[in-house]
Amino acid sequence: MNAKIFASIAVAITGAVLLYGVSDFPTFGDPRSPASAGVEGGAPSASQYYINESYGDTKVPNLVTSVLADYRGYDTLFETVVVFAAGMAIFAILRVVGKEAKQPTGPRAGSSIDGDHQRIIVGTTCRLAVPVVQIFALYVVAHGHHSPGGGFQGGVMLGASFILIALAGNLDDALTRLSEKAYLSLAAIGIMIYAGFGVLPQLLGKNFLDYGVLEKILFTDGPEMARSHSMLGVEIGVALTVMSIMFAIFANLSTRGTLKGGL
Amino acid sequence: MADFFFNTVKPHFNFWIYVILMMIGLWSLIAKNNLIKKMMGLAIFQTAIILFYVSLGVKDGATIPVLEHYGAERAALISDSSADAIVNPVPHVLMLTAIVVGVATLGVALALCQMIFKEFDTLEEDELLRKIKALHDDD
Amino acid sequence: MILSFDIIILLFLVVAALIALNVRDLLSAAVIFGIFGFLICLLWAEMGAVDVAFTEATVGAGVSTVLFIATILNTRRKSSD
Numbered sequence: 001m002n003a004k005i006f007a008s009i010a011v012a013i014t015g016a017v018l019l020y021g022v023s024d025f026p027t028f029g030d031p032r033s034p035a036s037a038g039v040e041g042g043a044p045s046a047s048q049y050y051i052n053e054s055y056g057d058t059k060v061p062n063l064v065t066s067v068l069a070d071y072r073g074y075d076t077l078f079e080t081v082v083v084f085a086a087g088m089a090i091f092a093i094l095r096v097v098g099k100e101a102k103q104p105t106g107p108r109a110g111s112s113i114d115g116d117h118q119r120i121i122v123g124t125t126c127r128l129a130v131p132v133v134q135i136f137a138l139y140v141v142a143h144g145h146h147s148p149g150g151g152f153q154g155g156v157m158l159g160a161s162f163i164l165i166a167l168a169g170n171l172d173d174a175l176t177r178l179s180e181k182a183y184l185s186l187a188a189i190g191i192m193i194y195a196g197f198g199v200l201p202q203l204l205g206k207n208f209l210d211y212g213v214l215e216k217i218l219f220t221d222g223p224e225m226a227r228s229h230s231m232l233g234v235e236i237g238v239a240l241t242v243m244s245i246m247f248a249i250f251a252n253l254s255t256r257g258t259l260k261g262g263l
Numbered sequence: 264m265a266d267f268f269f270n271t272v273k274p275h276f277n278f279w280i281y282v283i284l285m286m287i288g289l290w291s292l293i294a295k296n297n298l299i300k301k302m303m304g305l306a307i308f309q310t311a312i313i314l315f316y317v318s319l320g321v322k323d324g325a326t327i328p329v330l331e332h333y334g335a336e337r338a339a340l341i342s343d344s345s346a347d348a349i350v351n352p353v354p355h356v357l358m359l360t361a362i363v364v365g366v367a368t369l370g371v372a373l374a375l376c377q378m379i380f381k382e383f384d385t386l387e388e389d390e391l392l393r394k395i396k397a398l399h400d401d402d
Numbered sequence: 403m404i405l406s407f408d409i410i411i412l413l414f415l416v417v418a419a420l421i422a423l424n425v426r427d428l429l430s431a432a433v434i435f436g437i438f439g440f441l442i443c444l445l446w447a448e449m450g451a452v453d454v455a456f457t458e459a460t461v462g463a464g465v466s467t468v469l470f471i472a473t474i475l476n477t478r479r480k481s482s483d
Contacts (some may be wrong), residue, residue, distance in 0.1 A: 003294050006311050015283075028318065029345040035320065047351045051349050051352070062330075063329065067352055079364060086368060148453045153457055156363075156460040203332065253373055291423045295483045299428055303423060314442065317451050321449050350450040358451075358454055362454070387481070
């Protein structure tokens with residue numbers, strides 16, 4: 001009872017203070033709000049610069065991708081590192097290796113699906129759907145410049161396709177296709193690709209993650225297309241890392257670290 | 264009463280509902296007994312905050328932040344006021360990061376829940392506190 | 403920015419959140435949490451945030467629900483409140 005009373009008091013006070021603060025906000029949907037248009041008489045806001053100048057600077061129609069991978073690429077690099085660190089944390093917390101790794105005892109020790117005939121519908125449907133999902137995920141990564149999409153969405157879809165293989169059969173089916181060594185190396189390679197695109201301009205004498213100077217290496221005419229191509233390379237790195245970590249989290253969570261048995 | 268409703272609540276009704284969602288998540292994080300319910304409350308709290316941020320960039324009658332393929336000709340016709348016709352893309356960028364980091368930390372939290380279950384064989388908070396106290400009383 | 407659509411989806415959101423947190427069976431709670439994620443994705447698509455809606459549909463309503471179900475599989479399915 002103590003926790004509920006304390007929770008109610010805390011929620012009531014916080015809620016009242018927040019609701020009092022909400023009454024000062026601009027109206028929902030106002031195009032002249034300070035977040036979108038800047039303050040009167042001051043400098044234009046960042047979003048106005050991005051909307052007006054981003055196509056001229058980078059030749060990428062999708063404004064969200066161009067801001068995410070080019071103007072704010074430093075944040076995206078460290079967000080990918082955070083995803084990688086979370087995967088490593090789960091690996092460190094749960095993973096059990098060696099001969100003493102046994103199946104987790106619980107209410108469903110071992111596989112409780114009785115008979116293979118129950119797996120036929122689910123198994124066949126998943127096996128038919130997996131190649132389509134993977135091709136669509138690669139399309140989403142590559143087409144992220146012209147339509148909604150990009151590295152994160154495509155990477156999560158690729159990871160979800162491997163989870164689908166694991167749901168159609170055993171976790172071993174998915175692990176023969178993407179073994180533990182493979183997904184750990186792919187996660188690290190993805191971050192190396194992104195950091196490589198950052199260090200390469202430094203070797204050429206300019207700033208970190210300054211893609212415009214890569215026009216000499218990528219043989220484009222003008223720095224705009226170099227920025228566009230570097231954005232694609234960076235998105236591929238992000239997709240590799242996110243795919244491996246999503247599958248790693250699922251594999252470790254569903255078997256409690258032993259990578260045997262599972263959903 | 265009607266005056267309060269029309270002047271205070273109605274222009275900001277969606278912000279009120281975001282605050283209500285946040286408070287539902289916060290209450291469940293503190294008061295629920297089961298650890299998995301607490302994690303669900305945390306995820307609802309996170310989603311309500313992301314909803315709040317994205318709704319700050321909405322503009323009436325504006326279109327999505329993807330320019331059409333004839334972007335060059337459109338850029339030639341741009342006057343200063345056309346930035347009002349495209350939704351503000353900066354909150355979308357920030358919240359993309361937040362969603363993915365949120366699910367990664369949810370995975371870490373669930374891994375910790377599984378280790379707690381393996382050690383103490385329960386996921387209810389009051390039983391956990393009793394068992395931890397019994398462990399310390401034995402020392 | 404259609405007003406009635408906004409109000410209806412927001413009310414459904416609050417109802418789904420309340421139900422997901424008060425059901426005793428944790429598997430049902432995980433599925434209703436998936437419904438919550440899909441309603442949020444719909445709300446963002448209507449607000450014009452298409453990239454965020456795409457990410458939430460895959461991550462929030464897909465992977466997050468699967469992680470909850472995988473954890474419930476290895477622990478208890480019933481909860482006391």
